[in-house]
Amino acid sequence: MSERRVRVRFAPSPTGPLHMGGVRTALFNYLFAKKNGGDFLLRIEDTDQTRYVPGAEQYIIESLEWCGMQFDEGPGRGGECGPYRQSDRKPMYRQYAIELVATGNAYYAFDTPEELEAMRDRLKAENASVQQYNATTRGQMQNSFSLPADVVASKLAAGEPYVIRFAMPLAETVEMTDIVRGRVVVNTRELDDKVLFKSDGMPTYHLANVVDDHLMSISHVIRGEEWLPSMPLHVLLYRAFGWEATMPEFAHLALLLKPDGKGKLSKRDGDQLGFPVFPLQWTAPSGEVSKGYREEGYFKEAFINMISLLGWNPGTEQEIFSLEELGQAFDLTRVSKSGARFDLEKAKWFNQQYLRMQTDAQLAELFASDLLARGIERPMEVLLEIVKLTKERVTFVKDFWDQASFFFEAPVSYDEKVIKKRWKPGTSAMLNEVAGVLASLDAFDAHSAEEPVKALIEAKGYNMGQVMNCLRLALVGESKGPHLFDITAIIGKTETLARIARATANIAEA
RNA sequence: GCACUGUUCGUCUAGAGGCCUAGGACGCCGGGUUUUCAUCCCGGUAACAGGGGUUCGACUCCCCUACGGUGUACCA
Numbered sequence: 001m002s003e004r005r006v007r008v009r010f011a012p013s014p015t016g017p018l019h020m021g022g023v024r025t026a027l028f029n030y031l032f033a034k035k036n037g038g039d040f041l042l043r044i045e046d047t048d049q050t051r052y053v054p055g056a057e058q059y060i061i062e063s064l065e066w067c068g069m070q071f072d073e074g075p076g077r078g079g080e081c082g083p084y085r086q087s088d089r090k091p092m093y094r095q096y097a098i099e100l101v102a103t104g105n106a107y108y109a110f111d112t113p114e115e116l117e118a119m120r121d122r123l124k125a126e127n128a129s130v131q132q133y134n135a136t137t138r139g140q141m142q143n144s145f146s147l148p149a150d151v152v153a154s155k156l157a158a159g160e161p162y163v164i165r166f167a168m169p170l171a172e173t174v175e176m177t178d179i180v181r182g183r184v185v186v187n188t189r190e191l192d193d194k195v196l197f198k199s200d201g202m203p204t205y206h207l208a209n210v211v212d213d214h215l216m217s218i219s220h221v222i223r224g225e226e227w228l229p230s231m232p233l234h235v236l237l238y239r240a241f242g243w244e245a246t247m248p249e250f251a252h253l254a255l256l257l258k259p260d261g262k263g264k265l266s267k268r269d270g271d272q273l274g275f276p277v278f279p280l281q282w283t284a285p286s287g288e289v290s291k292g293y294r295e296e297g298y299f300k301e302a303f304i305n306m307i308s309l310l311g312w313n314p315g316t317e318q319e320i321f322s323l324e325e326l327g328q329a330f331d332l333t334r335v336s337k338s339g340a341r342f343d344l345e346k347a348k349w350f351n352q353q354y355l356r357m358q359t360d361a362q363l364a365e366l367f368a369s370d371l372l373a374r375g376i377e378r379p380m381e382v383l384l385e386i387v388k389l390t391k392e393r394v395t396f397v398k399d400f401w402d403q404a405s406f407f408f409e410a411p412v413s414y415d416e417k418v419i420k421k422r423w424k425p426g427t428s429a430m431l432n433e434v435a436g437v438l439a440s441l442d443a444f445d446a447h448s449a450e451e452p453v454k455a456l457i458e459a460k461g462y463n464m465g466q467v468m469n470c471l472r473l474a475l476v477g478e479s480k481g482p483h484l485f486d487i488t489a490i491i492g493k494t495e496t497l498a499r500i501a502r503a504t505a506n507i508a509e510a
Numbered sequence: 511g512c513a514c515u516g517u518u519c520g521u522c523u524a525g526a527g528g529c530c531u532a533g534g535a536c537g538c539c540g541g542g543u544u545u546u547c548a549u550c551c552c553g554g555u556a557a558c559a560g561g562g563g564u565u566c567g568a569c570u571c572c573c574c575u576a577c578g579g580u581g582u583a584c585c586a
Contacts, residue, residue, distance in 0.1 A: 013586050048585055113584080129512055132582075163584050181515075190513050190582085198584040205586050229514055229581040254516075255579070264579070306522095309535095313523060317534055336523080339579060343521045346536045393548035403548080418546085468545045480547035 006038025007219050013045040014056035016267045017282035018063050021256035024307045029222045030069040034327030042074030044085040047202045063279045067304055068323050081216040086208050096211050097164040097197035105240035108162045109143035132192035135170035164197035174232040179251035179332050186232045194233055210237045221248045228252045251332050254311055257339040275344045297396035302354040306347045310340040320353055352395040363387045366397045376408050389482035407490055410499050411477025414507055418479050422469045428504035430467055435500045444493045446485040474503030
């Protein structure tokens, strides 16, 4: 058993963009594969053509790529067990369903949707505890267990629509082991005769999933908790096929919850929640656009790191992990049993941590493209200086503009609160004196400018705080930013003097 | 309704019967550094859902209740 090669798969259905919960499921699969030197496959489960959304599959692949989770086998990448899209595997499934019929584990059913509804209504009216197609009700329905063999044969020969249902045992205890939850016991009396093969010729999730996992030699099924209730069906299918010896181990992950604690996070939440639920921006066929972490300015490393710690922890106090490190540290047995709620503040903190890990040159490069979008171009040396001075006060690359726009544009307004507090009578005159000192300088680097200004303030007995803050107001427009003379050095003498002149001319003394 | 599943600070979590006066992180609050803002440093706030057992001893084991989640489709 322990000799078995680890092979896991992420098996989304292309009914829309992948949301962060899906990304986390993919990530845990990926990390488990890395940890165990195994394979990570991508399989597209598109057995429901009515829910197919154009672009969704591409979106899923792009998302995995952005996150750095390269799959070893999958659509567009190939592999020994292809194809990896269930619609492309369609011809393979029927024989498995028929095999189950032959062994008495499944049967043909001819009931129409109306008949099914009638059955459920009737059982409901009788106050039955369950309204299901199962061992006790199937005898009253239209199927190959209840109908005479010749009738069934003629219906099939006549091409009448049918489905193939699993014959769930009447009352049998199924004991299973889940890596996250431990032992799970269910009695089959609670389960129904699930449709395995649909009348449109496609398998349902249950059949396709089990058959493909078997054919692809999947060793561990790591999926969302919404599948926990169907684990017994799947286990029974493995038994019915005689594949129990190579049945994968199961691990059901607790779901990501909505921030208000009302249900699981779903695709439909879009960005109604005040934060993105998708890794990448998504434009629905309707034209509606949902935000993505990538477009919001998150580093993918921060996104992955943040998501990895939702429902898992390494057991140490380390919180910052590269994808590589996660692959070393990951352990399925340390996955928590309860659902996790995402915290935007923590996500921002992660991004800030990763932003600080970037080199100044990388940040300058990123800032440069942001500036370019604003029509601003500056030499890289200058941007490098600005980045060094402001990187400690930003969380996202896009924040650089808020923290550094005054390096490029003179303030258009002045913070009223600062004016009220600092711009006392005589301020303009003081600043003009400072301007006079600055105007006389030859060298204009931070040190050369700072010393004479301070000397002036001390010689005249001015209030250092008042002069400096007012000078900052003139240059920046508000009370923020790096060391004042680092600013003057970058914007230069001409611009510095111009801003002082404009401020003294425009700000009224309180 | 029924089945399954879960429940430690606001949030993510540590805790596998005595190491717990329940630890960390984010947030928040206070203080210090900074002539501004931010950073940084220091400190603080805040939780074992409730009730029964078992045990010398329960956050840890069992039962019940409450609350939450998922499932109950020819959807995945």
